[in-house]
Amino acid sequence: MLWLASPQQSKTKPPRRQAEFVIQVIEASSAQKAPNDAADRVPAELKTLLRYARYGLLDSAFLRGSEGETHRIALASNLNGELEFRVRAGQEPVLMDVDLEVTGPAVEKSRGPKLLETTAAVKSGETVVLGASRMRGGENALIVLLTARLLP
Amino acid sequence: MSENRLRDLLAVLPDEDESAARAARARRRALARLGAAAQPRKRRLWAPALATVLMALGLLWWREAQRAEPDLAQPLQQERLELHWVLSDGTRVQWVFAQDFSL
Numbered sequence: 001m002l003w004l005a006s007p008q009q010s011k012t013k014p015p016r017r018q019a020e021f022v023i024q025v026i027e028a029s030s031a032q033k034a035p036n037d038a039a040d041r042v043p044a045e046l047k048t049l050l051r052y053a054r055y056g057l058l059d060s061a062f063l064r065g066s067e068g069e070t071h072r073i074a075l076a077s078n079l080n081g082e083l084e085f086r087v088r089a090g091q092e093p094v095l096m097d098v099d100l101e102v103t104g105p106a107v108e109k110s111r112g113p114k115l116l117e118t119t120a121a122v123k124s125g126e127t128v129v130l131g132a133s134r135m136r137g138g139e140n141a142l143i144v145l146l147t148a149r150l151l152p
Numbered sequence: 153m154s155e156n157r158l159r160d161l162l163a164v165l166p167d168e169d170e171s172a173a174r175a176a177r178a179r180r181r182a183l184a185r186l187g188a189a190a191q192p193r194k195r196r197l198w199a200p201a202l203a204t205v206l207m208a209l210g211l212l213w214w215r216e217a218q219r220a221e222p223d224l225a226q227p228l229q230q231e232r233l234e235l236h237w238v239l240s241d242g243t244r245v246q247w248v249f250a251q252d253f254s255l
Contacts, residue, residue, distance in 0.1 A: 113252065133253055134254070135250060
């Protein structure tokens with residue numbers, strides 16, 4: 001029975017898709033002396049909406065993984081990221097729901113504070129801008145440029 | 153001085169009541185003129201002060217509008233807010249505002 005059930009199961013469950021992600025982590029800052037090497041990567045229109053003066057690249061990472069799995073990645077010197085994606089079935093163009101979480105430095109073996117936690121619906125090849133900042137005021141913000149590409 | 157001469161002189165001068173009435177009229181006219189003169193001066197001081205205040209308010213408003221940190225998103229008493237918007241080139245932006253965000 002088990003032997004017979006196995007091929008049926010593989011028919012009902014589509015194979016897990018693979019995708020590649022480029023994650024650029026940028027710190028936006030109001031400080032005049034902060035690095036500004038990522039200013040060109042942030043869309044100009046977005047910068048006009050933000051009040052930050054400088055945009056520094058904290059890290060740039062490449063990730064390849066399978067659908068439905070949680071992928072962990074160390075970002076910058078002390079940040080951690082978790083990414084998981086699912087492909088929406090029967091949609092054209094193909095859309096991926098990408099869950100991304102970026103946490104700050106771990107404090108005494110416990111997880112660091114959540115800096116960014118969001119789910120973005122991304123088309124293959126598209127770059128979305130994910131940002132996080134303090135509700136009121138705040139001198140800096142975290143910007144993640146996420147580019148996703150679904151592998152054939 | 154003869155008595156007739158003195159009487160002539162006294163006849164030319166106004167009597168005491170008439171002098172007081174003239175003085176009172178003159179005082180009223182002077183006060184009225186003073187009031188009229190003071191009125192425009194007050195207005196002259198008041199108008200630039202109002203203009204300055206309005207300009208200051210306008211400048212403050214303009215500065216706030218320029219800052220426009222997705223101040224779109226300065227919600228009141230909320231712990232977390234996520235905004236989605238699309239830039240003119242089609243780039244999608246998702247921004248999370250959190251009370252406890254600290255980088």
